[in-house]
Amino acid sequence: MYNVIGVRFKKAGKIYYFDPNGFHIEHDSCVIVETVRGVEYGQVVIANKQEALSAFxxxxxxxxxxxxxxKLVDVEFTFDRNKVIFYFTADGRVDFRELVKDLASIFKTRIELRQIGVRDEAKMLGGIGPCGRMLCCSTFLGDFEPVSIKMAKDQNLSLNPTKISGLCGRLMCCLKYENDEYETAKEQLPDIGEMITTANGPAKVVGLNILERVLQVELINREKVIEYTWEELLEEGVVSAQTTD
Incomplete structure (x- = not known):
């Protein structure tokens, strides 16, 4: 089987293909190759994975x-070829002892079958998220952090699972990114339905823009809705009262 690697010489530039000449070259390795323009320095963006594909x-x-x-997800050879690791997903425990025996007799080396979760599967395989960008987990996230439905509620997002779930079927990791900012803002701002005192008289909070710290309030005596920034209310000495039903 003929093996090739893909090399890029500029960021987001065209990928050029080369024969690795028997060398084992990993993804992201830096290489020096002979091109029509002469000897050039580039980075491997497509590694030689023919052995892994065959093992898969x-x-x-x-x-x-x-x-x-x-469900088999991916295969890796250790650098010294002393072990082949097969990654898979499954709903429960799997008795793969006979499978390991078969694979060991074929590859003549140590075999490891490692069960992973659906988030790890997405991280390995990559893909494009609902935002139109490459998956965070496969590009820069090191570890997965807990994500809860409360984060989506705090950010006033649709709770439709198709809107807040990633390719893995779990809640999107990006719900965590701004969560600390939302939590801080919610601690500072009054809740919707809460009565406050403004320079224009008593008012009821009817809307919130949490990130920009902007409140929509309905003036009780004037039946009029106006907007205040939180800084403006602090300057006016806003006083929170009880929450109304």
Whole structure:
């Protein structure tokens, strides 16, 4: 099988393909290659993964032969080729002892089957999120942080699962990014329905723009809705009262 690597010489530039000449070259490695323009320095953006692809196909066939309820996700060879690691997802525990024996007899090396979660699967495979950008988990996130539905509620986002879930089917990691700012703002600002005192008289909070610290208040005596920034209310000595139903 003929192996190639993809090399890029400029950021976001065109990818050029080269024969690795028998060298084992990893993704993101820096290489010096001979081009039509002369000797150039570039970065590997497509690594030589033919062995892993072949191992993936073999394992997939064996999984079907053994009738195992598991989804093969990725395959990795250790640098010294002393171990092959197969990553998979499954709803529960899987008895893959016979599968390991078959794979060990084929590859003549140590075999490890590692069960991962759906978020790890997305991180490995990559893809494009609902925002139109490459997945955060596959580009820069090191570890997964807990994400809760409360974060979506605090940010006034739609609670429709299709709107706040990533490709993995779990809540999007980006819900966490601005969560601390929202929590700080919510601690400072009055709640919707709360009565406050303004320079124009008593008012009821009817709307909030949490990130910009802007409140919409309905003046009780004038039946008029106006906007205040939180700084303006502090200057006026705003006093919070009780929450109304």
């Amino acid at each position: 196909d073999i394992c997939q066939k064996k999984v079907i032969e053994h009738g195992l309820d598991m």
